[in-house]
Amino acid sequence: MPITATATPRTSAPQTVILAAAADTGLILLFAAIGRDAHQRGDIITGVLSTAWPFLAGAAVSWLALRLWRGPLALWPAGVAVWIGTVALGMLLRAFTGQVVVLPFVIVALLAVGAFLLGWRLLALAVQRLRTRRRRA
Structure with missing residues (x-):
C-alpha cells in the first residue's frame, strides 16, 4: 500500500495503525519528558505523565474523531x-485543569510536536518511496 503525502487509503493494516499510534504516543511522551527535564527535575515518571496526558488525550480525540486509522501514515x-x-486540545485541557498555558509554551509545543508527529511520517514516506524505487530497478 503506497504512502503519499496527500492521499489516504480506505484502510490500513492493523500493524501499521498500531505502530503509527505507538509512534505518536511515544513522541508525545518524549516531548513531555524533554520539557520536564528542561524545567522540572522531580517526579520523573509521574511528572512526565502529568505533563503528557492532555496532549495524549488530544491525540486520541483526533485519531478517533477523524478516523485516522484509515491512513495514519499520510502527512x-x-x-x-x-x-x-x-496541541489545541492539549492546551485546552491544560487550561481547564489549571496547568500553565502561556504563549511561549504554545509556540514551543506547536513547533516540537509538529516536528515529531510530521517528522516521523516524512521519514516513513521517504522509506516507502525508496523501497518502491528499489523494487522497480
Whole structure:
C-alpha cells in the first residue's frame, strides 16, 4: 500500500495503525519528558505523565474523531490533524485543569510536536518511496 503525502487509503493494516499510534504516543511522551527535564527535575515518571496526558488525550480525540486509522501514515490529513489536535486540545485541557498555558509554551509545543508527529511520517514516506524505487530497478 503506497504512502503519499496527500492521499489516504480506505484502510490500513492493523500493524501499521498500531505502530503509527505507538509512534505518536511515544513522541508525545518524549516531548513531555524533554520539557520536564528542561524545567522540572522531580517526579520523573509521574511528572512526565502529568505533563503528557492532555496532549495524549488530544491525540486520541483526533485519531478517533477523524478516523485516522484509515491512513495514519499520510502527512495530510492524518499528520496535520493529529499535530494540531494534539496541541489545541492539549492546551485546552491544560487550561481547564489549571496547568500553565502561556504563549511561549504554545509556540514551543506547536513547533516540537509538529516536528515529531510530521517528522516521523516524512521519514516513513521517504522509506516507502525508496523501497518502491528499489523494487522497480
